[in-house]
Amino acid sequence: MSPQHDRVRRVAAGIAVASVFGLGAMGWSSTLLGEYSVMDMDGGDAGHVHGSRDSGGFPSAGVSVAGLTADPLRPADVRVELVARRQAIDIPGGRSVQGYTVNGTSPGPTIRARQGDLVEAVFINESVAAGATLHWHGIDVPNSADGVAGITQDAVPLGGRHVYRFTADDAGTYWYHSHQVSHEQVEGGLLGAVVIDPAPSAAGKPANPYETDAVALLHVYGGQHTLNGRVQDGHVTAEPGSTARIRVINSDQGTAAVWSAASVRVLATDGHEVNGPAAVDGKKVLIPAGGRLDVAVQAPAYGSARLHVGGARSISVGGPAPGEAVAGKDPAGPPARQPSETLDLLAYGAPVPAGLNTQSPDRTFDYVIGRRFGLIDGRPGNFWTINGQLFPDVPMFHVREDDVVVMRVINESAEVHPMHLHGHHVLVLSRDGTPASGSPWWVDSLDVHPGERYEIAFLADNPGIWSDHCHTLPHAVDGLVAHVMYEGITTPFTINGSRGNQPE
Amino acid sequence: MRRTYSVIAWIIAAGVVVQAASIAFALGGIGRYVQDGGVIDKALVESRQATFTGDLGFPIHGIVGGMVIPLAAVALLIVAFFVKARGARLWAAIVLGVVALQITLGYSITDMPYLGLIHGANALAVLLTAVYAALLMRRSTRNASATEPAADVTAT
Numbered sequence: 214m215s216p217q218h219d220r221v222r223r224v225a226a227g228i229a230v231a232s233v234f235g236l237g238a239m240g241w242s243s244t245l246l247g248e249y250s251v252m253d254m255d256g257g258d259a260g261h262v263h264g265s266r267d268s269g270g271f272p273s274a275g276v277s278v279a280g281l282t283a284d285p286l287r288p289a290d291v292r293v294e295l296v297a298r299r300q301a302i303d304i305p306g307g308r309s310v311q312g313y314t315v316n317g318t319s320p321g322p323t324i325r326a327r328q329g330d331l332v333e334a335v336f337i338n339e340s341v342a343a344g345a346t347l348h349w350h351g352i353d354v355p356n357s358a359d360g361v362a363g364i365t366q367d368a369v370p371l372g373g374r375h376v377y378r379f380t381a382d383d384a385g386t387y388w389y390h391s392h393q394v395s396h397e398q399v400e401g402g403l404l405g406a407v408v409i410d411p412a413p414s415a416a417g418k419p420a421n422p423y424e425t426d427a428v429a430l431l432h433v434y435g436g437q438h439t440l441n442g443r444v445q446d447g448h449v450t451a452e453p454g455s456t457a458r459i460r461v462i463n464s465d466q467g468t469a470a471v472w473s474a475a476s477v478r479v480l481a482t483d484g485h486e487v488n489g490p491a492a493v494d495g496k497k498v499l500i501p502a503g504g505r506l507d508v509a510v511q512a513p514a515y516g517s518a519r520l521h522v523g524g525a526r527s528i529s530v531g532g533p534a535p536g537e538a539v540a541g542k543d544p545a546g547p548p549a550r551q552p553s554e555t556l557d558l559l560a561y562g563a564p565v566p567a568g569l570n571t572q573s574p575d576r577t578f579d580y581v582i583g584r585r586f587g588l589i590d591g592r593p594g595n596f597w598t599i600n601g602q603l604f605p606d607v608p609m610f611h612v613r614e615d616d617v618v619v620m621r622v623i624n625e626s627a628e629v630h631p632m633h634l635h636g637h638h639v640l641v642l643s644r645d646g647t648p649a650s651g652s653p654w655w656v657d658s659l660d661v662h663p664g665e666r667y668e669i670a671f672l673a674d675n676p677g678i679w680s681d682h683c684h685t686l687p688h689a690v691d692g693l694v695a696h697v698m699y700e701g702i703t704t705p706f707t708i709n710g711s712r713g714n715q716p717e
Numbered sequence: 718m719r720r721t722y723s724v725i726a727w728i729i730a731a732g733v734v735v736q737a738a739s740i741a742f743a744l745g746g747i748g749r750y751v752q753d754g755g756v757i758d759k760a761l762v763e764s765r766q767a768t769f770t771g772d773l774g775f776p777i778h779g780i781v782g783g784m785v786i787p788l789a790a791v792a793l794l795i796v797a798f799f800v801k802a803r804g805a806r807l808w809a810a811i812v813l814g815v816v817a818l819q820i821t822l823g824y825s826i827t828d829m830p831y832l833g834l835i836h837g838a839n840a841l842a843v844l845l846t847a848v849y850a851a852l853l854m855r856r857s858t859r860n861a862s863a864t865e866p867a868a869d870v871t872a873t
Contacts, residue, residue, distance in 0.1 A: 400764060436766040438756055467759025502763070524758030627827060629759075663828065685763050 244588040246605060248710035251364055251678060251696055252703060255609040260578035275701030278365050281356040281677050283378040289333035291326040291381075295405075296337045297345045297369075297391070302402055302434060306444035310435035312401035313341060313391070319402030320430050320442050320464070324389070326381040328412040334377045334389075336369060341391075344368030344713055345403060347377055348392035350503060351484050351657045352407065353636055354379035356677025356702070361635070362393035363706050363714030364678055364696075369393075370713075383638075384411035385484025386460040386505040388430070394715050396686035404464050406430050409484075423509065425449055425457035425530070431523045432464045438525030447528035448545075451512035457530045459508045461522050463500040466685045468629060468660055471506060472497035474549035475518040481507035482558060485638060485655035489563030496556040501631035503684035504658035519545040559644050562652025567640050571670040575616035578608070580681070582661070582693065584626045589692055597626065597683070597693040604692035610681065613700045616673040624661040630688060633658045634671070634697065635679040642668040658684055673697075678704055680716070689717040718799045719854045722809075725793045726851035729812060732786040733844040739777040746771015782823055786843070790816040793850065800854075808850040815842045 295315050302312045302319045315321025326332050338345050346368055348360035358377045362368040369375045390404035406428045427449045430441050440447050451457045458480060463469040478490040479498055483505055490509070500506045510520050510530040517531025529545035583598040599607040612618055619642070622632055634657060641654040644667050661667055682694035694717060708714050747757065750769035761767055790813040797809035822836040 400766075431760065433760050433764040433766060436761065436764070436768040438758075438760065463760075465760035466763030467761075469758070469760055502760075523760060525756035627824060687763070687765070 241588060241591055244591055246590045246709055248707050249605065250704065250707045251609075251698075254605050254607065254696065260576055260608075260610065262576055263574060275703055276676070278356045278677055278702060278704045278706075281702070283331060283355050283358070283380055285378075287331050289378070290330035291324070292333045292335070293322070293324055294335045294337065295321060295347065295389075296339050297403055298340045299342065300340070302442075304434055304437060304439060304442065304444055307434070307437040307439070310437075312434060313345075313398055313403035315403060315405050318442065319404070319434070320432065321389075321403075321405030323406040323408060323428055325408050325410065327410050328381055328384045330381045330409075332377075332379055332381055335374060336377060337374045338369040338371055340371065341398070341403070342371060343394050343398075343715070344370050344373075345391045345398060346375070346393045347389050348395075348635070349377070349379065349387065349389050349407065350633075351385070351387040351505065351638075352379060352409075353382065353638065353675055356636065356675070356679070359635055359677065359679070360389075360392045361680055362716045363708035363710075363712075364680065364704055364716060365706070367706055367712040368714050381409040383484055384409045385481055385486075386428070386462060386507055387484055388462050388464060388505070390464065392680075392716055395717055396690050399464065399686055400433075400466065402432065402434060404432070406460070406462055408460060423458040424455045425451045426460070427457060427528070428460045428462065429520075429522050429526075429528050430462040430464060431469055431526065438523060440522060440526040440528065446526055448517070449528060449530045450532050451517075451530050453512050453514045453531065456509050456511045459510055459520055459522075459528060459530070461500060461506045461508060463502055463504050463506075463523075465523075466502050466687065468502065468631070469500045469523040470497045470551060471500060471508060471520065471522055472549065472552055473510065473518060473520045474546070475510065475513065475520075477520065478509040479506060479556070479558070479561060480509050481505075482654065483638065483656045483658060485653075487562040488565045488652035490652070491562065493556050495552050496554045497552045498556045498558075499660065501656075501658045501660035501684065503631055503633050504656070504660075517545045519549065521549060521551070524551075558651070558654050559641065559647065559649050560651045561654075564651060565653065567653035567655075569617065569640055569670060569672055571617060571619060571640070571642060573617075574619040574670065576610075576612055576618045578610050578618065578620045579623070580608075580620055580632070580695065581623045582626050582630055582683075594691060596691050597688055599693070599695050604694065607692070607695045610695065610697045611700065612673040612697055614673055614676055617670065618673055618697075619668060619670045622659070622661050622667045622669060624663055624665050627663050628685075628688075629660050629662045630693065631658050631660050631684040632681070633684040634681045636675045636677060637671045637673075637679065637697075639669040639671040642670055644668075673699065676702055678702055682717070686717065718796060719802060722793065722796045722800050722802075722805060723851045723854035725789050725796060726812070726847050726854075729786055729789050729793065729816070729847035730844055730851065732781050732789065733840055733847070735781050736778055736786075736840060739774040739781070741774075742771045743774025743778065744771075746774065783820065787816055787820060802854060804853055805850075808846065808853055812843070812846045812850055815839060815846055819843055 301309045346360040358379045359365040387407040391398035476492045512531035517529040519529045521527045587603045638655045676699040679697045682689045794809040797806040
């Protein structure tokens, strides 16, 4: 082989190698997000528009999310001040862990309001370096109070404050948590419970017939399963024969199971009452990550009934408290074995008109969850896809106010995804073609298991830009987040910019 | 290139040993954790904060099985095209095949736990084929050494 020939070969090889690297670098840098607005995210048409309404895309001029507020002139009925700090969390019964607190504790204080109250929460970030927000999980707040950094507000910086105002329209069990770097801050404990009591009926008697009412907030801190912040089982003192309403809040990243050897009833899912709840015997009930379940437990004639909440903790209802009992004898009896059978909420309770006509929806969307290897923001990984596309090329669900929207959520991946839509409650219509046959099943957090196909519907009655994401929060970081956008609504906020907004 | 081929094949074989060791370590750790009153549920798994002895076995099993071994198996097949030895490509292809099957089985176990039975058995197939491919080089090096002293000559 001649030296000249050899040189040509080397040059050709050099060019080839340089081209491969160059193209690779170009491809890589093309995935970098930089500063962006959700307004620019539109990975193609995900749905169908029905009837006389025109095409899915809308002109983007119009009202800013910041203008979508509760009545600014109305005085607050319930006012709280919530101070977020980065600090060690004291965990009774366990070891303390570094995390985030609200007013010095985690979970933070439970906010209690009455239906119809105007709630005003003054949020102060004392020492969370990355900034923080408060999202009112499950409460259909006005968009400006939704607390999603980079979409409805800027993350509250160190020393900053932000006021959230909303009316507590729906009675039920909810929770609040940060929606800035949420996978880290929620896991770290920047959260708390919200209970909205029903308004008294016209006759003046309380609408809540349960003598006893208790919050059971589940959270894992540094590998420790806690109930209301303690590595200890709980006890609710109740008269024999009386019924307690246990409000179980799953603030963790995965599904929690609830079960009991006693007969229980599911009173509400995600803040919506079940109509005609039947007794649940020998079955467990699952709560998706972010979801809530109100369970009625009756105190037995002697001792107490044990309700298992999550795999590790339980709460006993009745009397006396375990500490006061005869040594070595637990009045709640031994732990009950977890039933293998699961209560199907699709067919639980008595049917009643749901008040949402889904016969001829205005819009139909597909939300198909998959997974593949790729790059997001220059980071390689095995990422979640929506309708086959990687973030940020995910669909934007364009709606108009008063649209009836039907969404098909299909999970083609191998893991369960608790899908959470902000600002709305969705009605489950069917699963795998089987129509819902029980009480209307309203949720804001819905577990979609591998291979399952849910048809859900909601009324677009709360204008704004709303996240629709997986509440196993690391999944949202890995691309499982899309948005519902109302016609004519815009946001001045951006993600990844100088304000450091990172909602997931 | 023969040497590269055989080193990669040994890496795959060693990877199988690491896989068996790491999963046994992890399951042993789970047994101990549960025995001591620990609870493993979806909340703990997704929190990625499990702290029991042996929990490191799971990420090791995932990284070695999901990345190291498959990348090595692909590299083995690529290298095989530059190796002048009988059966090098065939055995590299067989190794890649059983590795692909192994990964498919591994990711499907949660859906169908019975596949775990095949996953465990197929691991031995990965080990044996990788060792065979590695030894193939030694044999062919011995045969070829008389005629072709420079082992790393590629097609020119």
